[in-house]
Amino acid sequence: MADPKGFLTTGREVAETRPVAERVKDWNEVYVPGSLLPIISKQAGRCMDCGIPFCHNGCPLGNLIPEWNDYAYRENWQAASERLHATNNFPEFTGRLCPAPCESACVLGISQPAVTIKNVEVSIIDKAWDTGDVKPQPPERLSGKTAAVIGSGPAGLAAAQQLTRAGHTVVVYERADRIGGLLRYGIPEFKMEKRHVNRRIEQMRAEGTKFRTGIEIGRDLTATDLRKRFDAVVIAAGATTARDLPVPGRELNGIHQAMEYLPLSNKVVEGDFVTPPITAEGKHVVVIGGGDTGADCVGTAHRQGAASVTQLEIMPRPGEERSAGQPWPTFPMLYKVTSAHEEGGERVYSVSTTHFEGDADGNVQSLHLVEVEFVDGRPTPKPGTERVIPAQLVTLAMGFTGTDVENGLVSQFGLALDERGNIARDADFATNVDGVYVAGDAGRGQSLIVWAIAEGRSAARGVDRYLTGTSELPAPIRPTDRSLTV
Numbered sequence: 001m002a003d004p005k006g007f008l009t010t011g012r013e014v015a016e017t018r019p020v021a022e023r024v025k026d027w028n029e030v031y032v033p034g035s036l037l038p039i040i041s042k043q044a045g046r047c048m049d050c051g052i053p054f055c056h057n058g059c060p061l062g063n064l065i066p067e068w069n070d071y072a073y074r075e076n077w078q079a080a081s082e083r084l085h086a087t088n089n090f091p092e093f094t095g096r097l098c099p100a101p102c103e104s105a106c107v108l109g110i111s112q113p114a115v116t117i118k119n120v121e122v123s124i125i126d127k128a129w130d131t132g133d134v135k136p137q138p139p140e141r142l143s144g145k146t147a148a149v150i151g152s153g154p155a156g157l158a159a160a161q162q163l164t165r166a167g168h169t170v171v172v173y174e175r176a177d178r179i180g181g182l183l184r185y186g187i188p189e190f191k192m193e194k195r196h197v198n199r200r201i202e203q204m205r206a207e208g209t210k211f212r213t214g215i216e217i218g219r220d221l222t223a224t225d226l227r228k229r230f231d232a233v234v235i236a237a238g239a240t241t242a243r244d245l246p247v248p249g250r251e252l253n254g255i256h257q258a259m260e261y262l263p264l265s266n267k268v269v270e271g272d273f274v275t276p277p278i279t280a281e282g283k284h285v286v287v288i289g290g291g292d293t294g295a296d297c298v299g300t301a302h303r304q305g306a307a308s309v310t311q312l313e314i315m316p317r318p319g320e321e322r323s324a325g326q327p328w329p330t331f332p333m334l335y336k337v338t339s340a341h342e343e344g345g346e347r348v349y350s351v352s353t354t355h356f357e358g359d360a361d362g363n364v365q366s367l368h369l370v371e372v373e374f375v376d377g378r379p380t381p382k383p384g385t386e387r388v389i390p391a392q393l394v395t396l397a398m399g400f401t402g403t404d405v406e407n408g409l410v411s412q413f414g415l416a417l418d419e420r421g422n423i424a425r426d427a428d429f430a431t432n433v434d435g436v437y438v439a440g441d442a443g444r445g446q447s448l449i450v451w452a453i454a455e456g457r458s459a460a461r462g463v464d465r466y467l468t469g470t471s472e473l474p475a476p477i478r479p480t481d482r483s484l485t486v
């Protein structure tokens with residue numbers, strides 16, 4: 001193990017963030033560059049190298065956490081990077097964006113603050129990039145087989161990299177103008193700078209993966225044409241159908257889905273716009289939805305100079321400690337203060353929007369809400385609690401209901417859907433159509449980045465076996481596996 005007494009002698013320390021007044025003026029990551037390396041070896045030494053490391057169960061990738069904690073403690077960064085990459089194609093993504101179910105399952109977390117697994121992970125991979133330990137891994141020989149991957153989010157990129165390294169010729173199709181999917185346009189720059197995505201794409205290009213942007217399968221290229229060109233297809237198009245809010249006034253100008261709003265600020269950083277077409281500058285902003293996407297909208301609005309920011313959530317405020325109904329090692333629903341929430345704004349729980357009001361020009365001006373309580377599991381309005389708040393920009397961040405079916409991808413392939421509207425698949429991640437596989441949110445439904453990467457790796461094994469009759473690629477999860485929750 002690392003330090004046998006580390007968990008007794010060292011307290012938990014996390015990455016230092018830049019001052020709020022400084023970071024809201026730019027789009028750089030909120031953390032102080034280099035602040036982890038002076039403390040991270042001791043933090044890794046808090047790992048107890050448990051006889052049964054439940055962090056493995058918490059992580060769908062099966063990351064070898066005690067092993068790379070030990071190497072990080074000893075500052076053997078090359079060995080730590082090798083163990084990290086053994087199970088995860090993109091640890092710099094998960095180290096920044098994953099909510100860390102591994103830490104919720106940490107054995108130390110039963111009685112003390114858990115090991116800072118995410119911080120150790122991101123320190124290892126950032127050090128590996130700095131020292132040149134991350135290199136392209138092209139295949140020794142080509143199989144002569146071809147595969148198309150639809151979608152370049154974490155599931156699609158993981159599947160593509162695995163299949164390329166197995167010797168297949170892989171082309172990734174992305175309907176946006178740049179590769180990365182939600183990593184590119186759904187995650188604000190202050191949570192993950194896109195240079196991390198760019199250098200992984202360049203690594204994949206050097207390995208042989210090909211990328212095609214601005215092509216939407218179903219519209220720009222039919223499923224029939226794609227199947228003629230490739231021996232196998234992986235659908236990793238995500239669950240991009242956003243949940244809407246069908247209340248009076250929804251049609252007013254200034255009410256947008258989060259994924260209509262967030263990508264525009266990323267395009268500003270990319271240099272596509274000087275000012276985004278949708279901006280919070282000088283406006284009273286309301287974000288409907290209390291999850292991570294809602295927090296991304298909050299942080300974006302702060303940086304655009306909003307007059308005020310209010311985030312609404314229909315559920316009650318979670319507790320700050322585990323409840324009896326959410327015992328270790330499950331992933332609990334806890335009250336989180338993200339970097340965006342540290343920057344200001346108001347969070348309102350147990351409320352539901354009844355309708356919007358606008359001005360004479362059809363622009364939203366206010367939002368009417370009512371407090372709710374849950375009766376038999378359903379939100380029920382509390383009489384006499386109605387009120388009005390100003391709202392000149394409203395973003396809907398209420399989650400996603402399934403994969404896009406309007407572009408023709410599902411119908412053209414003839415894909416079967418499950419009872420939740422996701423693309424159905426078997427134990428090998430294969431759909432009902434021969435040679436067509438599905439990975440990520442398109443098959444699982446809205447989920448976490450760590451599950452997307454695990455799905456991409458597992459689907460790649462199914463495709464590799466389909467193309468060659470056997471496979472040595474790892475499959476960390478089954479399609480039916482779910483998070484360790486209550």
